[in-house]
Amino acid sequence: MNLSSEQAAELRTLAADRHVTADVALRARIVLWAGEGHRRKDIAELAGVSARTVDRTKTRYAERGVAGLVEKKRGGGKEQVPPQTRGRVIALTRMTPPPESGLSHWSTRTLADHLKRREGIRVSFHYVARIWREENLKPHRSGTFKLSKDPAFAEKVADIVGLYLDPPGGAVVLSVDEKTQVQALDRTQPVLPVTFAATEKRTHDYVRHGTTNLFAALNVATGEVLGECKPNRNSRNFLAFLKKAVKPHAGKEIHIVLDNLSTHTTPDVTAWLEKNPHVHFHFTPVGSSWLNQIEIWFGVITRQSIRRGTFSSVHVLVKQIRDYIDSWNQNPKPFTWTATTGEILAKVRLVATSVRKLVNNNSN
Incomplete structure (x- = not known):
């Protein structure tokens, strides 16, 4: 299958478009691989589909162009939810x-x-x-529900949930964390021939161009996100990002929800907190990162922008992340937290009781 430079560029754009479904992105890559001269069976192996699906995708493109790849299947489109x-x-x-x-x-x-x-x-x-x-x-x-071994679990849950459900008047609540080792993958340039076993396929399907670390702060009240990519995840970069995150809220009490990692509790960070008494850290319990709302946002950006993206370099990946954050902040929407402290602790007690019963039954 021969593709013009314009057709190839259009297909690469489609494959990397965060607004299309995974099926559409995969069809675009199948046609790209065919245009690069890869064998039918190799394309089927790379895409994880049958050779018949490869033929059908090529035919749809030959007959209707990109429209043949993106048209909806009978029975309606993909369910859309916020x-x-x-x-x-x-x-x-x-x-x-x-x-x-x-x-x-x-x-x-x-x-x-x-x-x-x-x-x-x-x-x-x-x-x-x-x-x-x-x-x-x-x-x-x-x-x-994953049980936490943190002895202060109940106190920390009550502290953080209280911030979400009833934040102090006039205060700002920020949810902060780092998404580490975000990979820049070029999904349009597979390494061939694909003669390796299926278990090895994920290692060789894509060309890897490096990683970046995404520092992010979610304003719990407004849904706005401040994000910054750094080559390393360390205390110095965390503190530098933290200063940027609190700067727009000068003169206000600032409450920050974050994990109790070593980079968050170094002497430099502690000294900065002492000089800025209006900033208060609230650590999530050990093994309970789900309490940190920024984790929900990380899931959103991963699904909508990163997971199926095609990045020829770390620079391209970083630009994609920045563009996504800019787009998100044009119409930010906060996440609604509904679970109360009592509900969470009741569920934890129920799980703990179930685990004890299971252990006792197995020991008997």
């Missing part, structure tokens, strides 16, 4: 169902039904199943 709903599905999945439900764990149908009846959120169980696949969530295997 990012806040996705975050709520993920948060609920990681918790055990309410005690009054009588459920030991969620299923896709029971979670979708709970959202509809209790929270007025309407999504299909197919949507819940897709989120579970994308986030590798398996509540039927893991027992959902």
Whole structure:
């Protein structure tokens, strides 16, 4: 299959477009690989599809161009829901169902039904199943809510949830964390021949051009995000980013939710906090990063901008992240936190009781 330079450029743009579905992006890559002269069976191996699908995709492109790749299948398009709903599905999945439900764990149908009846959120169980696949969530295997061994778990949960549900008057609440080792992958230039085993495929499908570390701060009240990419994740870069994050809120009390990592508690950071008593750190419990709302936003940017993007260099990746943040901040929407401290602690106690019963039964 021969492609002009204009056609190849159009297909690369389509493959990297964060607004198209994964199926459309994959079809664009299939046509690109065919245009580069790769064999039919090699393309099928790279794409994880049958040779027949490769032929059908090429035919659709030959007959209708890009329109043949993006047209919707019969039966309607992909279910569209706001990012806040996705975050709520993920948060609920990681918790055990309410005690009054009588459920030991969620299923896709029971979670979708709970959202509809209790929270007025309407999504299909197919949507819940897709989120579970994308986030590798398996509540039927893991027992959902992960128990924290932090001795101050209850106090920290109450502290952070209190900030979300009833922030101090006039204060600013920021959710801060770092997404490390974000990879710049060129997905349009596969390494061939593909004669390796299926388990090795993920290592060789893409050309890797390096990584960056994304520092981000979410304004819990407004939904606005401040983000900055750094080559290294260390205390110096964290402190530099922290100073930028608090600068727009001069004269206000600032409460920052973050993980208790070594880079967040170095002598330099501690000394800076002593000189800035209006800034207060609130650490999430050990093993409970789900309490940090910025983690929800990291999931959104990963799904919408990074996961299927094509980046020929770290510079291109960083520009994509900056553009996404600029676009997000044009119409920011805060995430709505609904779980109270009592509900969370009740679920933890239920899980702990279930775990003890399981251990006792196995020992007997």
